[in-house]
Every structure is written in C-alpha cells, then in structure tokens.
Amino acid sequence: MPYDVLIVGGGPSGLAAALTLGRATKGVLLCDAGPRRNASATRIHNVVTRDGTPPDAFRRIAREQLAAYPRVEIRDTDVRSISGERGSFVAVLGDEVPVEARRVLLCTGMIDEMLPIDGFRERWGHAIYQCPFCHGWEVKGQRWGYLVSPGSASHFRAFALQLHGWTRDVVVFTDGRVDLSAEDREHLAAAGIQVHTSPVTGLRGEAPRLSAVELADGTKIACTVVFAHPPQRQVDLVRTLGVALDDQGYVRADPMSRESSISGVYAAGDLTTRMQAVTAASALGVQAAAMINVELTTELVLEGAL
Numbered sequence: 001m002p003y004d005v006l007i008v009g010g011g012p013s014g015l016a017a018a019l020t021l022g023r024a025t026k027g028v029l030l031c032d033a034g035p036r037r038n039a040s041a042t043r044i045h046n047v048v049t050r051d052g053t054p055p056d057a058f059r060r061i062a063r064e065q066l067a068a069y070p071r072v073e074i075r076d077t078d079v080r081s082i083s084g085e086r087g088s089f090v091a092v093l094g095d096e097v098p099v100e101a102r103r104v105l106l107c108t109g110m111i112d113e114m115l116p117i118d119g120f121r122e123r124w125g126h127a128i129y130q131c132p133f134c135h136g137w138e139v140k141g142q143r144w145g146y147l148v149s150p151g152s153a154s155h156f157r158a159f160a161l162q163l164h165g166w167t168r169d170v171v172v173f174t175d176g177r178v179d180l181s182a183e184d185r186e187h188l189a190a191a192g193i194q195v196h197t198s199p200v201t202g203l204r205g206e207a208p209r210l211s212a213v214e215l216a217d218g219t220k221i222a223c224t225v226v227f228a229h230p231p232q233r234q235v236d237l238v239r240t241l242g243v244a245l246d247d248q249g250y251v252r253a254d255p256m257s258r259e260s261s262i263s264g265v266y267a268a269g270d271l272t273t274r275m276q277a278v279t280a281a282s283a284l285g286v287q288a289a290a291m292i293n294v295e296l297t298t299e300l301v302l303e304g305a306l
C-alpha cells in the first residue's frame with residue numbers, strides 16, 4: 001500500500017505537517033536527512049512557548065509527540081529522487097528501497113551559502129546572525145555590524161535602521177556593493193550609523209566569537225556581532241525535480257493549497273519564502289497538510305478506500 005503522503009524534511013515545517021496529517025488519520029512517511037538550517041544555533045528564540053529551546057530538543061519533542069500517531073512513520077534518511085505522478089509517486093531513499101506515496105510535500109528548507117570571507121563560516125550562528133528577532137535580544141546594546149551581501153543590497157537601509165532598535169551602535173559594511181544615495185546617507189546619519197564602503201576581507205577574534213571586522217586596507221573595526229544574509233540555494237532534490245522557482249530562487253507554491261508547479265507535489269517552509277522563521281515554517285506545514293488532507297480524503301472516499 002502506498003503512503004498517503006511522503007514528507008521530505010523533518011524541520012519545523014515537515015514536523016508540523018506530519019502532526020496535522022497524523023491527527024487526520026493519514027498514512028505518512030517523513031524522511032529527514034539530518035543537516036538543518038539552524039544547525040549552528042544553540043537556542044531557538046521568538047517561538048511562543050519554546051523561547052530558548054535548543055534546536056535538537058525542538059525536534060526531539062516533536063518526534064516524541066508524533067509517536068502517539070501510529071500511521072506516522074519517521075526515517076532518518078534522505079530522499080534521492082522522486083518520479084511518477086499525482087496519486088502514484090515513487091521515491092528512492094538513501095537506503096535505496098523505493099517507496100510509493102499518493103502525494104509529496106517538500107519541506108527541505110534552504111542551504112545558506114557561506115560568504116567567502118575569512119572567518120565567516122566558523123562564526124555563522126554564533127556571532128553572525130541573519131535575524132535580529134531570533135538572536136538580537138541576547139546581544140542588545142553591543143556594537144553590531146551589518147554586512148551587506150549579494151541579494152540584500154536593495155533593502156540594506158531599512159534593515160540597518162531596524163537594527164538601531166536593538167542597539168544605538170550599528171556599523172554598516174557595504175563591502176563595495178552599494179552606491180549610497182543622498183537619502184541613504186541622510187537616514188543612516190540620523191540614526192548615528194557609521195558606514196564603511198571598502199571590501200570586507202576578514203572577521204577577527206577568537207572564533208566563534210568576534211571582536212573586529214577587517215577591511216581591505218587593513219583597518220579593523222571593533223564589532224562583537226554581525227548580521228548578514230548570505231545567498232541561499234535549494235537542495236539538490238528540489239533542483240532536479242524541476243519545480244518552478246520564483247525570481248529569487250524560492251519554490252512557487254499556490255498561496256492557499258501550497259501545491260507547486262508539479263501536480264501532487266506541495267511545498268512548505270523556508271524553501272518557499274524569504275520570510276524564514278520556525279513559526280512561519282510550521283504554519284505553512286500545517287496549511288499544506290490540511291489542504292492535502294481535504295483532497296486526499298475526497299479521493300479515498302471516491303475510491304471506496306475510506
């Protein structure tokens with residue numbers, strides 16, 4: 001018998017979807033490859049009732065609670081390929097045993113590409129953050145840098161000004177990526193934000209801590225925290241599957257049903273949006289699961305299988 005739904009990815013979106021479908025008595029296989037987007041973070045913040053929870057604990061509690069639903073199966077393996085069509089997909093897993101499913105829900109997250117700056121990778125998630133709501137409170141009042149990266153140049157001013165709410169000591173590093181307008185300079189100056197336009201060549205201090213940002217001319221600017229938005233890419237499975245992406249590289253999903261450009265394949269979580277947070281991903285997982293459940297139940301009833 002095929003599974004009703006194959007969920008690919010066991011982060012917040014996949015786990016939330018599995019809970020919704022399990023409670024709806026559907027047969028679910030959730031496969032998770034392991035590495036997750038917030039792997040380097042020690043705590044999750046800004047998640048109501050779970051503020052400060054370690055990411056491993058978040059996943060463990062979710063799995064413990066899913067154990068109450070006997071038709072939800074979890075396997076720690078990657079999904080290597082998916083073929084077939086709506087109603088009869090076949091997935092090859094890491095253990096190479098193919099499984100069948102009526103629907104597929106992609107919850108594979110995004111991969112952050114580390115910036116090619118000396119010292120960036122080892123500080124990501126420790127002294128370099130992407131979201132002030134997630135990690136700003138713990139370091140508020142310190143000197144923060146904001147490193148403008150490819151893709152963030154168009155909205156760098158609004159983001160820099162937003163950081164001013166957490167600390168009056170913000171330094172912007174444009175890394176040679178932005179031509180500052182008169183209005184940029186006026187707004188940043190009004191908030192007392194310093195701007196350095198030279199390329200950034202290194203991040204210094206005893207890793208994973210940060211003490212300074214080094215510029216191409218050798219100048220070191222003291223900073224204990226840096227915010228950055230490195231470019232992101234889809235996992236290989238999503239790229240080879242051929243679902244349509246938007247102009248920023250996120251999977252196009254119907255706003256209501258969460259169905260992708262491939263009939264019967266749905267998507268929820270970070271891979272569909274730049275609005276990336278645990279609760280946002282969970283909400284999309286619940287929405288996708290509920291919408292899949294509606295049409296799957298109809299299908300099963302008409303087949304006489306329910």
Ligand SMILES: Cc1cc2nc3c(=O)[nH]c(=O)nc-3n(C[C@H](O)[C@H](O)[C@H](O)COP(=O)(O)OP(=O)(O)OC[C@H]3O[C@@H](n4cnc5c(N)ncnc54)[C@H](O)[C@@H]3O)c2cc1C
Nearest residue numbers: 009011012013033034037045078079109134269270277278
């Ligand atoms: C450093 C850092 C810190 C963060 N801190 C916070 C925070 O404090 N609060 C907050 O709200 N948000 C935070 N976020 C954002 C948050 O982690 C994400 O928005 C959230 O994890 C997205 O959930 P998701 O389920 O879409 O994807 P993910 O959590 O990335 O999960 C995707 C899963 O899919 C699996 N997968 C991928 N491909 C396959 C495959 N082919 N087969 C099987 N499995 C596969 C991956 O292994 C992974 O486990 C942080 C992000 C980063 C980078």
